[in-house]
Each structure stands twice: as structure tokens, then as C-alpha cells.
Amino acid sequence: MDDLDLTICRNRTANVTGTLSHQGIPVSHQDILVKQKKHRFLFGSNWGESTLALVNGELSGREKELAELRNEHFLQLFNQATLPFYWSRFEPQRGQPQTQRILNVARWYVNHNCEVKGHPLCWHTLTPDWLLTMSNQEILRVQLDRIQREVSNFAGLISLWDVVNEAVIMPIYDRYDNGITRLCRELGRIELIRTMFETTRTINPQATLVLNDFDVSPAYEILIEGCFTAAVQIDVIGIQTHMHQGYWGIERIQRVLERFERFNIPIHFTENSIVSGHLMPPEIIDLNDYQVSEWPSTPDGEQIQAQEVVSLYKTLLAHPAVQAITWWELSDGGWLNAPAGLLRRDHSCKPAYDELLNLIKGEWWLSPTRMVTDANGKFFCKGFLGEYELSIGHQKCTFSVPEKGEASISISL
């Protein structure tokens, strides 16, 4: 872990030399207060059903209080939120999309200083049944229309999209018939990805487009290679980890990183979970097959989870290609009823939450720090990449530290 700490420091911080001036004259020998406002790295989680309901005015009483508590914990820790665009839920009746409901939650997160991601635009799971009566040509048309609609409606709020989800398994998915598997069988994976990415990019050329998968075998690596060889432009490699069957460990994570770093594009760890209760049995292949009514979080499990969460975040933050880590379900009992939250069902904090807070807003964060500028108006600090605020008396200004290493910042008051 010591090595990881050193690598994190090398890859994620800058030595800032700030020069403060007023009308071209150095502001020398002045007391200033510098504090970090935001990480450049995306630390996030997914939307939260209660937050979705809350911002749409659907909660009251105890439910509302609980949702507000969750939001408090969310915003204390995170700067990124992944929002749900699962087609069968977003548009259960054809032509009646739940746009407004999701727009409201997107705006809420943006107003609270979070980067918002849309997930996903094209996936074979949670597709609407009304695709099943269509020809493949029609399915393609309505899929592209959907991309057009969502990406336009959310422009200005969402510029980060999981465009295609789980393409490795998409054409061979055999649990049930669905429109997107049919389409992928006809087009092939690479042509499907090309079509979805090109369409999304045309509608929002500034957006960052992610290919996302839980498959981290050579199959995914070869798919990405195939896309690049075919000149399909993917901006980010998305990797899901969902460790319900046990933490992968530093070595396995590093081996995965080694295999995907060669594409020289950013990597987002898009969906991550580690349970604080018993592990899902190893013989389960599709995690969705493990349906339990009770899956308790245990005190011992919470201690282990905390250590594993720290290990995961440090391992990923240490690697320069990684730009985002999204925790999957902030509170217990979300997906698959798993105790994979950083909070318990009552939104009280588990040790993993506290440890992560100690890192993200502690060890990896510049708390308000008093300094005095020198004779030339200079000040010096070391901090994690991100946004900073500088106060001098009652006056405030902000500055960015975007790149690691030595950073020279000029600030004019």
C-alpha cells in the first residue's frame, strides 16, 4: 500500500506555485486561505431510487428525511452520479418516455456540483417488449431515434454516456429474446458499436462516449482492438467489477489494467461493488441469478469491506489511465438486495464510507490552509488535481489544477 500511496502522489498531485497580483502588481506579504473545492478525478455512485423520488416530489415524512440523509452522504463524498436510462423503464409505453423525471434528477445533481453520466443508451437487458414485434430494421431505427431524443434532451446536463453496454455477450445472450440481441446478431458487435457511437457523437460532438462491459477477458480487449482497427472512435473504456463473489485484490486489478492500458485512452471503473456480508457462491455465473430475501451486512464483514474498498480505490487511483470510479449503490439493499453499500439500509455510515471519506476529503484533499504570499506575491502548496478556492480577506477567487507535476498558476484579483 505504501507503494500505492507514493504512486498516487506522483500521478494525482501537483506542486502549485501561485502568483497573486492586482492590476499587474504582486500582492505580497498577504494572508490568504486556500482550499480545495472539487476533485478532478470522478468519484461517483449511481442515482439512488430515493433521490430520484425525492427530487420529483414523491416523498414525505420519514422517507423524505431518509432520502435527504442519503443525499447528504452522497454529496459529502462524491462528485459524479450515474443516471438510469434503462429503456424498458424509461419508455415502458412506446412514445411516453420518463424524460422529465430523469431531467429533474440530472438537474439536481448538476446543481450540486456533480458530473452526470447517462447509462446506457444501447443494451440488450431491460429493453422494452414492444421491440419484439418489429423487424430488425425498425428496431435499429427506433434505437437510433431514442439516442437522438435522449442525447438532445439532456444536452447541457449530460455529456458523459455509456453508449453501448455489455457488447461482448450481447449477440449470444440467451436468457430471453430481445430486440437488441437480435439487432447485434445481424449487425455484428463492431458494426453495432460503430453505429451507436457515430449517432451519439453526431448529436453531441462534445460528449465523452464510453464502451462499458463486465467482461474483462481477452474478448473485451479484442473487441476494443477490433473497434479501433475499424476506426470506431471510443473515448473511454468502461469496466464493471461487481465483486459480489469477493474482492479481486490488487494483483488481479493491476493485471486487468495492464491489458487495457495499451489502448492509450482513459479507463472508467463504471460499476463497482464489494459486499459487507457473506459472499455470493462462486458457482453463480450471472449475478442476477442469486436472488435472496435476506443478505445481511455484518460487523466483521463491514471491517473487511472497509479494507477492501480502500485497497480498490488506492489501486485504481494509482494508475494514470483511470479517471473515474463509480460505486454501485451507495446504500445496502439496492441491486440484488446485496449489502454492497457504503451506507447501511438506514443510511448510517459503514466503516468503508468513513475510510473513503478520510481519503477523498482528507488524505487526498487540501483542507482550508492559511498561507502568506512572499515578496513577489507567490505562494506554494501541494494538492490533488481539481478546483481550488483562494480567499484574501472577504475576496474570493477560484483556480484549477488540471495537470500533475509542477503547476504555475497566475491569479489576478
Added chain:
Amino acid sequence: MDDLDLTICRNRTANVTGTLSHQGIPVSHQDILVKQKKHRFLFGSNWGESTLALVNGELSGREKELAELRNEHFLQLFNQATLPFYWSRFEPQRGQPQTQRILNVARWYVNHNCEVKGHPLCWHTLTPDWLLTMSNQEILRVQLDRIQREVSNFAGLISLWDVVNEAVIMPIYDRYDNGITRLCRELGRIELIRTMFETTRTINPQATLVLNDFDVSPAYEILIEGCFTAAVQIDVIGIQTHMHQGYWGIERIQRVLERFERFNIPIHFTENSIVSGHLMPPEIIDLNDYQVSEWPSTPDGEQIQAQEVVSLYKTLLAHPAVQAITWWELSDGGWLNAPAGLLRRDHSCKPAYDELLNLIKGEWWLSPTRMVTDANGKFFCKGFLGEYELSIGHQKCTFSVPEKGEASISISL
């Protein structure tokens, strides 16, 4: 199995209407004898170390007799032989290739009416150590030079090549350092395949070029898709099965076929083995790791092997995309000391050999059959695709039945 028999009949036989004439006049009411000479389908096996030694004049006495017995069994059953071009054995000292030795065995098989395949031109295993001191650029040059040399030297004898072997694992192979893994890491799998295939095709434009792999997961399928999307021309998909850990069964084989048939190119089952002794333990991942001094063939094992071999061949022959099945080691004790032969160590026939012979040269074969032409010189027969001989008195001629369904053949004496 009944379904398979019907499908085999539908996909592999033709109803032949032959018309026999002499100087434009029908040869009517004549006794003729029709017999099959060769299958169009490739039923093959690999070279055999004893055959390689025998044709190079290196054997005498009992060893020679045994090798001749093997050859007899080989030629009785098969019409295809795969020959070894493992680089570290073919050219252990740089510049001193074993060309003549392999040329001799290639000629021997061709003279005995077998299609000969070269295996492989580019693979990360069995690479010469002398590559290790080279830069990747030099490795690429000598690899391409080697293709140039082998494909030219064997032109006229070999027009079927396993060009790239096991590309899925090639760049992530971590058992030991080797020149080809290094090269593949730099080029990527698709560019490596492109370079090797294009070079081979330039040297022998008539050759049939195979991409071969033991990996039948989506990774291989996606690699092929990536190659086709990148306009890399692969003629044949090669699939290894090596069932040392147990016969796959009809259903699994059919699922594999379903996933690879979509590319609409022929499939060769290039390396197949089923043991007639105990199974290799399931926890072994790389079959080469299972090193045993004794691995006996058992009477019970031989009975089961025979059933499984029949099931394998019927399942593959029934599928129209499959064009070749190559058994890996005709006799026991070859690769990994496994009892995977159709013959025992003393080259006596196991039940699997007998059953296969009953199919390939029995049920799937037109034995010499007497007929009489009708008033218009016509005769009718049903037979497996391949080469046939027709005798009328002492006169002989040959004809081909290349396509399934209804075949009209005109024969001028």
C-alpha cells in the same frame, strides 16, 4: 444420432445421374462398375514421428515394420495430413532449416493421395531462442522471411496453411518470453494476422489460409469479426478441440458451430483428440502442464472413446460449414503421452478406429457397385461427395461429385 445421419445424408451426398457416351453415342445396356476413390471432405491426422523418420530412411527392423503398419492404417482411413513447421524444430540453428526432411514427408503423403497442410507459420510457442536477441522489427522481418521461404519451397505440395496459431492468447502468453508474443504485443492481434496472411497470400495466391485457435470463447469470435471488419481475408476458421478433459458432447459442439457459422466461411476442426483412458483433471488449464509417465488406454475407456468419436464425427459432418476433421495423433503416446490415439502404441486398432473406418469407408462410402446403363446410357447412384472411378470392361475413367443434391455427370469414353 438418427437426426445427424439424416442431416449428413442431406448435406454430404448427391443423387448422381451419369450419362455414358462414346463419340457422342449413348453407351446403353452396358455393365459398369462404379466405386468411390476419395472423399471431398478432409478426414485427416497429423504427420506421425515414425512416418517422418521412415520416409527419410531413418528406420530399420521392427521400428520400420511398425511405421509401415501405421502408414497402412493411416492411408486406409485418411485423405489429409498435417505436417509440422514448428519454428524452433524446423530451424533450430538460424539459416539451417529442416526443409528437405519435411519435403520428403510432404511428397510421400501427396503421392499417397493425401491433401497436406502446413502447421503453423506463425505461433508464439516453439519459437527459436535466437529471436530473443532481436528487436521487434528484426523479428518481424525474419518471421516474414520464414513465411516466404516455407510457402515457396512447399508450393505444389502444400496449399493449405495454418498461418497464425492461437492469436487470442498470443500477446498475453506469460509462461516464458518469446519473440512472437513480443511482436504481437507491439502490432496487436489483428495487425499481426493481417501481416502474416497478406504475406502468405502474396507468395501463394492459390493457397487456402487458416486462422487456428483452441479458444472457442467469444474472444475468438470477436477476433474473427475484427479481422473481417478490418478487411483481413481469412479463408478458413480453424478450431482445436483436444478433449483430454472429456468429450464436449453434441450440444456443446453445436453451440460452438452456431457461433462460428455466421462468418459464412468454411470451418476446419484442425486438432481433435479424445482419450481412451482416465480424463485429465479438470483443474488443469494449460494441457501441457499435465505431465505423466504412464497414461494407459483401458478396455472400458476404448469402448467409450469409440462412441464419442462416432458422435464427434457425425456432429461435425452434419454441419455444412465443416470441411475437415484432423485427428491429433493417430497412435497413443504422442502428444502429452495421452492415450488419445485411434491406434494403440503398437498400432493395433482400437474400437474407435474400427468404428470410424466403418463410417468413412463404409456407411459414408460407395463400395464397388455393379450397374447397367439404360437405353440412353444413363446410370443412377447416390454417393458422398468426392472422386469416383467407373469401369466398363477393362476401360476406366474417373468423375467428380463436387456438390450435394442432384448431380448430372456426363462421361465420354
